[in-house]
Amino acid sequence: GEDVEQSLFLSVREGDSSVINCTYTDSSSTYLYWYKQEPGAGLQLLTYIFSNMDMKQDQRLTVLLNKKDKHLSLRIADTQTGDSAIYFCAERYNTDKLIFGTGTRLQVFP
């Protein structure tokens, strides 16, 4: 089935770490992605992970994948006000379409 779930809101203090979680249902997913959407804009690809990996680090971003539990997380270190946005996880399903989660709105306060 096609279902990707995320919590709706996350609020963190500037300088702290943010962890955004995502669960998916399709065990045959090959790639999982994180996108960022700022107000009035499209989606910006942040990072991705292949399903045979456990972790991927890219500067301030760390992606963790627990395939057994079908759980994906995005950790943003030293969160800044410019990180305030909606974050979507997405799984690549079947014939190349992406199935998106509901999005997590990250609010960073000083």
Add this chain to the structure above:
Amino acid sequence: EAGVTQSPTHLIKTRGQQVTLRCSPISGHTSVYWYQQALGLGLQFLLWYDEGEERNRGNFPPRFSGRQFPNYSSELNVNALELEDSALYLCASSTTTGGNQPQHFGDGTRLSIL
């Protein structure tokens, strides 16, 4: 390198009208995808074109259609517009299908139906 470009940025239409949205992929990308982001419904896959052919479509009625041109740009057409078609329409492009070919998105066309 120019990203995915979409036009127009905003459109206002009335019920029953028809609309055409346009998308230019990143140079070298042959696949184009269309998604609808409607309030309360999230991001939903609409259509996928590759090498000029429609490869897959989402769960949308036939009044949503499109095409891909020889230069890989694409159009999305929506006929007989309904109020529920109000949404942000996002286009994405990628290189060849299969493997890890991430989809890169444009800024979208915001369509409002009055």
